[in-house]
Amino acid sequence: xxxxxxxxxxxxxxxLFVQEQMLMIIPNxxxxxxxxxxxxxxxxxxxxxxxIIVYVLLDNLFMSSFHPLYTPPMFIAWLLxxxxxxxxxxxxxxxxxxxxxxxxxxxxxxxxxxxxxxxEFGISEFWPYLILDIPFEIIMAISxxxxxxxxYKPLYRTLELEMERLDQSENTYTIKG
Amino acid sequence: xxKGVLTVIVILIFTVIIVMVSSFxxxxxxxxxxxxxxxxxDETGTRVYEDTFTFYEEDTLFGILDAYYTVHYExxxxxxxxxxxxxxxxxxxxxxxxxxxxxxxxxxxxLKISIRRxxxxxxxxxDYDEKPAQTGIDGIPLYDGATYTFTVxxxxxxxxx
Numbered sequence: 001x002x003x004x005x006x007x008x009x010x011x012x013x014x015x016l017f018v019q020e021q022m023l024m025i026i027p028n029x030x031x032x033x034x035x036x037x038x039x040x041x042x043x044x045x046x047x048x049x050x051x052i053i054v055y056v057l058l059d060n061l062f063m064s065s066f067h068p069l070y071t072p073p074m075f076i077a078w079l080l081x082x083x084x085x086x087x088x089x090x091x092x093x094x095x096x097x098x099x100x101x102x103x104x105x106x107x108x109x110x111x112x113x114x115x116x117x118x119x120e121f122g123i124s125e126f127w128p129y130l131i132l133d134i135p136f137e138i139i140m141a142i143s144x145x146x147x148x149x150x151x152y153k154p155l156y157r158t159l160e161l162e163m164e165r166l167d168q169s170e171n172t173y174t175i176k177g
Numbered sequence: 178x179x180k181g182v183l184t185v186i187v188i189l190i191f192t193v194i195i196v197m198v199s200s201f202x203x204x205x206x207x208x209x210x211x212x213x214x215x216x217x218x219d220e221t222g223t224r225v226y227e228d229t230f231t232f233y234e235e236d237t238l239f240g241i242l243d244a245y246y247t248v249h250y251e252x253x254x255x256x257x258x259x260x261x262x263x264x265x266x267x268x269x270x271x272x273x274x275x276x277x278x279x280x281x282x283x284x285x286x287x288l289k290i291s292i293r294r295x296x297x298x299x300x301x302x303x304d305y306d307e308k309p310a311q312t313g314i315d316g317i318p319l320y321d322g323a324t325y326t327f328t329v330x331x332x333x334x335x336x337x338x
Contacts, residue, residue, distance in 0.1 A: 103187070128311070138191045138194060138195050138198075145184075146184055146187075149183065150180065
């Protein structure tokens with residue numbers, strides 16, 4: 001992996017992590033899904049997976065929330081984005097399709113935690129958890145939908161330009177080298 | 178469809194869903210009046226108190242305990258992990274530390290609350306449903322004929338069975 005690309009990735013993870021910590025005061029309102037969708041569409045699949053792994057590890061480390069029943073569902077949930085993008089979404093750049101995906105993902109994200117909650121609290125907690133989590137899922141879904149619909153295209157254009165510049169400078173460096 | 182219109186439509190639809198879901202609670206409401214029995218069990222397993230009280234619509238379990246016993250409690254704030262929002266939510270609730278002389282320190286011991294509720298079919302008692310409380314004392318409903326047991330339990334450490 002090229003060094004400049006690696007630096008670009010680390011900067012992207014920093015932005016992802018910092019925005020989430022800054023927006024903690026507003027429950028479930030964050031740009032995390034938007035940024036991961038954006039990174040997934042800009043970076044290669046392998047790079048996206050590495051970024052998500054680093055982000056989840058960093059988040060759990062900072063929040064002291066490493067737990068065999070919390071950390072794995074987080075990995076599964078966030079890794080669904082690059083998997084879905086490269087399969088069912090067919091690498092689309094349409095902000096409408098991605099916004100609808102973000103809307104659905106808001107619910108899927110919450111549901112992924114349910115089996116792990118069942119293991120922890122027993123099957124009797126299924127309905128209470130499912131129902132009580134719906135408002136939070138809806139907030140996340142709306143937040144995902146609105147941010148992707150309005151911000152995906154401008155952010156994508158800006159970052160794509162930067163990536164092109166990066167690739168050009170890499171090529172120049174390679175030729176010179 | 179323009180983005181603005183689409184955004185407003187989605188927000189409106191889901192706001193309505195939030196309002197509808199919020200009005201529906203997965204936990205059942207209690208009865209408006211009736212009788213409950215309270216058991217207090219100490220660390221040796223001895224039932225120290227066994228009392229029956231009548232309750233009415235405005236009563237709460239904590240209110241009844243507080244009226245008839247010397248209740249030691251603390252308002253405690255917990256950081257509950259909420260998987261969906263990826264963060265700990267701070268919730269505050271009363272925690273019963275002791276009832277009269279039956280006390281716990283909440284670090285090595287705690288008071289476990291169990292609810293034994295009669296199940297009726299066509300007005301006849303058919304069975305009892307017994308389970309540990311799924312909420313804090315403030316969220317436990319009062320059921321007619323139910324027994325609420327407060328048992329001193331030892332805090333289990335990692336690896337202890």
